[in-house]
Amino acid sequence: MVVREWRGRAEPERADAYPKHFRESVVPGLRGLAGFVGAQLCCRQIDGKLEFLVLTRxxxxxxxxxxxGPSPERAVVEPGAVAALIDFDATVRHYEVIEDVASAAPAV
Structure with a gap:
């Protein structure tokens, strides 16, 4: 499995714009792709901005x-994301998953 990492930044006043785009546009599009396993959207405040971290598997x-496409290191940024963010990474990073650990199931 491979994890693809990408980041974009937004003004705090527009905190909901990118998550809305992610839920309504990005996720439905990804779910239809062969080889897509899952995604996470994370957020943190840094330097007075919001930074979104997107991890797709x-x-x-x-x-x-x-x-x-043929240059997988190039970010795929839809117009809705461009409209929601003040800046974003033009490239992505890929990581090969070495171990994937889930929490243990509760004892019954």
Whole structure:
């Protein structure tokens, strides 16, 4: 499995704009792609701005290429994201998952 990491920044006054775009546009589009496993949207405040971290999980780098094109390190940023953010990374990082640990199931 491969994790794809991307970041974008927004003004605090527009805190809901990118998460709304993510839920309504990004996630439905990703769910229809072969090799897409899942996604997380994270947020933190830094230097008076909000920074969003998007982590998507893919079965392989080939699946990412099918989504991103022949230059998988180039970010795929939709117009709705551009409108919601003040700036964003033009490139992404990919990480091969070495271990994937979930919380233990509660004892019954």
């Amino acid at each position: 893919w079965r392989s780098l080939e699946a990412i290429r099918a989504f991103a």
